[in-house]
Amino acid sequence: MAAALTIAVLFAVSFAAVRISAVTMRLTGLPENVARFQCVSALTGTGFTTSESEMIVNYPVRRRILAILMIVGNLGLASVAATFIVSFVGTEPRAGAFVAQAALMAIAIGVTVLVMTNKTLDRAMCGLIGIVLMKTTTLGSRHYSRVLQVDTGFSIAEHIFSGAEPTVLKALEPTGHDLVVLAIRGKAQHRGEHISEDTEIAPGDTLICYGRDQAHDDFAASMPTATLSS
Numbered sequence: 001m002a003a004a005l006t007i008a009v010l011f012a013v014s015f016a017a018v019r020i021s022a023v024t025m026r027l028t029g030l031p032e033n034v035a036r037f038q039c040v041s042a043l044t045g046t047g048f049t050t051s052e053s054e055m056i057v058n059y060p061v062r063r064r065i066l067a068i069l070m071i072v073g074n075l076g077l078a079s080v081a082a083t084f085i086v087s088f089v090g091t092e093p094r095a096g097a098f099v100a101q102a103a104l105m106a107i108a109i110g111v112t113v114l115v116m117t118n119k120t121l122d123r124a125m126c127g128l129i130g131i132v133l134m135k136t137t138t139l140g141s142r143h144y145s146r147v148l149q150v151d152t153g154f155s156i157a158e159h160i161f162s163g164a165e166p167t168v169l170k171a172l173e174p175t176g177h178d179l180v181v182l183a184i185r186g187k188a189q190h191r192g193e194h195i196s197e198d199t200e201i202a203p204g205d206t207l208i209c210y211g212r213d214q215a216h217d218d219f220a221a222s223m224p225t226a227t228l229s230s
Contacts, residue, residue, distance in 0.1 A: 008108035015112075017072055018043055019122070021065050023129045028061050029145035029157070042066040043073040059149050144220045150210070156182065157216045159207045161223065170197035172207075177219040179211035 018039045025035035038056055040046075056062045115121065148156040161172070174181050184190040186205030201207070209216065 007105050008112045011109060011112045014043060014073075016125075017069065019125055020129055021069055023126050024065055024133060025062055027130065027133055028059065029147075030056075030062065031145075038066065039069055042069040045070065045073055059146065144216055146213075146216070147208070153213055154211065155213055155216065156208065156210045158185075159209060159216075159220060159223065161201050161203060161205050161207065163201075163203055163223070166200055166202045168197065169195065169199045169201055172201065172219075172223065174207065174209055174219055177211070177215045177222070179209040179215050179219055181207055181209050183208040 018036065021039040021043075022032065022035040025039065026032045030038075056066055144160075145158040146155050147158055150156060161167075169181065169184075181195055182192070184195060184199065184201065184205055184207055186202055188200075188202075190199055209219070
């Protein structure tokens with residue numbers, strides 16, 4: 001029974017670690033689906049190499065989170081393996097005892113998975129984690145999605161224009177905040193030399209900009225209805 005409870009606790013801790021890490025990553029501006037996938041990948045040691053990985057390795061906070069998950073994942077795997085070995089070695093050498101031990105472990109794991117994958121509980125847990133992190137850290141204070149840390153204090157970020165009416169780029173004044181607009185993503189795609197001060201920006205369009213982190217903060221603050229990209 002003790003072995004089954006130990007396995008259940010380890011699984012619960014692993015689920016909680018993924019949820020906390022995913023919420024933390026989301027508050028850095030990473031889309032939630034990407035954050036969860038990368039956290040699970042790191043915890044399990046799978047290490048999928050995708051273009052999304054660049055969004056992690058080029059951002060110091062995200063790198064630290066995944067590094068911790070990798071360590072926790074390896075420790076957890078070793079603990080699970082040790083628990084399995086010790087529990088079965090200490091079991092009476094009878095078929096019934098082995099079956100009972102395996103059944104208890106299966107039930108414990110099954111119940112833990114059902115509870116931790118419940119959507120209502122998941123939303124409540126992630127919401128609570130987000131509230132705690134936003135109150136105790138500076139995470140979530142940025143109203144834009146930082147995609148790439150180019151150098152110390154410089155990054156490429158996405159700013160969503162959520163105004164009620166279309167406008168032109170000049171009215172948003174990104175250059176006035178020392179930002180370079182690399183591309184505009186929306187119904188109409190604009191890149192590089194095709195972008196001018198008179199380029200129309202529609203509600204929901206995403207401006208991909210390069211500049212100092214402080215410039216991104218100032219630019220986001222100048223757009224009251226700007227939101228995190230998702």
